[in-house]
Amino acid sequence: MSVSQSSAASAVPSAGENAKPKLIAQDVNVYYGAKHALKHVDLAMNAGEVTALIGPSGCGKSTFLRCLNRMNDTIEGCRVEGSITLDGQDIVRGVDPVLLRARVGMVFQRPNPFPKSIYDNVAFGPRIHQLIDKKEELDEIVISSLKRAGLYEEVKDRLDAIGTGLSGGQQQRLCIARAIAVNPEVILMDEPCSALDPIATATVEELIDELRESYTIIIVTHSMQQAARVSQRTAFFHLGEVVETGLTEQIFTNPREKLTQGYITGRFG
Amino acid sequence: MAIEPHILKSFDEALNTLHGQVSRMGVLAEHQLGRAIQALAERNDELAGNVVQADAEIDALEAAANDQVVRVLALRAPVADDLRVVLTALKVAGALERVADYAANIAKRSIVLSSLPQVPTVRPLQRLGKLVHGLLAEALTAYEERDADKALEVWNRDKEVDEQYSGLFRELLTYMMEDSRNITPCSHLLFIAKNIERIGDHTTNICEMAYFLTTGHPIEGARPKNDTSISGSAQE
Numbered sequence: 001m002s003v004s005q006s007s008a009a010s011a012v013p014s015a016g017e018n019a020k021p022k023l024i025a026q027d028v029n030v031y032y033g034a035k036h037a038l039k040h041v042d043l044a045m046n047a048g049e050v051t052a053l054i055g056p057s058g059c060g061k062s063t064f065l066r067c068l069n070r071m072n073d074t075i076e077g078c079r080v081e082g083s084i085t086l087d088g089q090d091i092v093r094g095v096d097p098v099l100l101r102a103r104v105g106m107v108f109q110r111p112n113p114f115p116k117s118i119y120d121n122v123a124f125g126p127r128i129h130q131l132i133d134k135k136e137e138l139d140e141i142v143i144s145s146l147k148r149a150g151l152y153e154e155v156k157d158r159l160d161a162i163g164t165g166l167s168g169g170q171q172q173r174l175c176i177a178r179a180i181a182v183n184p185e186v187i188l189m190d191e192p193c194s195a196l197d198p199i200a201t202a203t204v205e206e207l208i209d210e211l212r213e214s215y216t217i218i219i220v221t222h223s224m225q226q227a228a229r230v231s232q233r234t235a236f237f238h239l240g241e242v243v244e245t246g247l248t249e250q251i252f253t254n255p256r257e258k259l260t261q262g263y264i265t266g267r268f269g
Numbered sequence: 270m271a272i273e274p275h276i277l278k279s280f281d282e283a284l285n286t287l288h289g290q291v292s293r294m295g296v297l298a299e300h301q302l303g304r305a306i307q308a309l310a311e312r313n314d315e316l317a318g319n320v321v322q323a324d325a326e327i328d329a330l331e332a333a334a335n336d337q338v339v340r341v342l343a344l345r346a347p348v349a350d351d352l353r354v355v356l357t358a359l360k361v362a363g364a365l366e367r368v369a370d371y372a373a374n375i376a377k378r379s380i381v382l383s384s385l386p387q388v389p390t391v392r393p394l395q396r397l398g399k400l401v402h403g404l405l406a407e408a409l410t411a412y413e414e415r416d417a418d419k420a421l422e423v424w425n426r427d428k429e430v431d432e433q434y435s436g437l438f439r440e441l442l443t444y445m446m447e448d449s450r451n452i453t454p455c456s457h458l459l460f461i462a463k464n465i466e467r468i469g470d471h472t473t474n475i476c477e478m479a480y481f482l483t484t485g486h487p488i489e490g491a492r493p494k495n496d497t498s499i500s501g502s503a504q505e
Binding site for chain 1: 273274275276277280346347348349350351352485486
């Protein structure tokens with residue numbers, strides 16, 4: 001297999017003036033017991049951009065995503081080696097995972113609102129992280145988060161209604177509102193649209209595009225079209241390695257590696 | 270056409286259909302040009318008539334290729350080399366349709382010319398025609414075989430076409446100045462020469478597509494040109 005070998009800092013070339021690495025992974029290895037799930041991963045993810053992680057099932061892209069907010073900590077026998085820095089600070093070790101997750105939010109494959117009101121879903125994070133003192137402040141955070149998630153106009157008259165009663169697309173936007181309510185710097189998304197219909201998918205994709213100016217977004221997706229539509233940079237994973245990273249436009253028009261080309265054109269899976 | 274098969278066989282079938290249409294157009298366009306030049310040299314009206322009639326088949330193939338491109342883009346959303354296969358097929362089909370149109374126009378003019386007194390410039394015109402015919406065949410081979418080096422080599426040879434065309438242009442002007450009775454046949458021959466020169470230009474477009482298809486990049490730099498007919502006419 002031909003694999004692009006380069007340091008993380010040069011793995012993703014800077015495109016725009018504002019493109020600077022927010023998260024840098026260097027020589028990251030992940031083991032689940034004896035299984036070597038991620039192998040020497042170098043990847044830089046820029047602020048103000050959406051980075052898409054693509055690759056066949058079991059390639060390590062979700063494992064890598066979970067490293068970025070220490071979700072692998074809860075998996076028994078999982079060992080993470082190497083360096084991942086957030087604004088220069090090592091997040092693999094020496095940082096409180098709870099505090100890290102306030103800075104690095106996550107949106108999952110299936111919408112997973114709490115069985116609570118719409119209001120309480122969004123207020124949950126600010127409450128547990130004790131970000132507010134007064135009810136008015138919490139109201140403001142809930143409303144602004146719902147507005148930023150593009151959901152407020154649809155739910156403003158029923159904030160007390162249960163979150164799980166919303167449609168799938170609305171539930172996913174509620175989860176995004178919940179994630180941004182604690183004012184994170186990074187949002188991780190693990191196939192956020194795979195359970196949504198095309199219209200709800202388009203709404204969430206538009207939201208991702210709007211949010212990327214304020215947040216660093218990393219998205220795992222099985223949809224090549226989605227990666228092409230929403231991301232500025234793409235990293236292709238295969239068998240635990242990063243085969244190729246680059247501008248999304250380049251990856252989808254003229255990938256350097258034959259393996260990348262084979263995957264994105266549907267010649268192997 | 271695909272180097273490695275897709276998991277979805279119907280995708281390969283769709284690309285193969287498109288490739289087949291463009292390949293067939295290439296074979297026909299090349300054949301049309303060869304026959305048009307032969308009809309001109311032999312003053313063969315029947316052959317020229319056949320060339321004119323056969324143009325409709327190439328037009329129909331281009332329309333079918335265009336439809337197939339729309340279908341593949343809409344239904345398959347191709348990327349990377351698949352996208353280049355589709356885009357280059359569209360552009361090569363367009364170039365070949367023009368090549369065939371020029372060949373048909375040469376055939377029409379050769380019918381008119383066969384009713385007029387013969388002028389001695391037909392032989393150099395034949396030489397130009399054979400040169401362009403050969404380059405077209407090589408360009409199509411480069412496209413079929415995804416041979417970027419060959420495409421570049423043929424692309425660079427267009428200046429030979431320009432040189433011969435410029436020479437012919439001056440020669441025809443001389444005949445017309447020498448004897449005004451030559452003006453009518455020489456005017457037709459001038460148009461024929463221009464048609465052949467334009468086929469040469471479309472041949473370079475096919476080379477550019479073959480290069481892009483293979484490498485993913487356009488050919489860098491300006492195409493070498495040597496058409497002095499424009500400055501030559503200004504001096505006359």
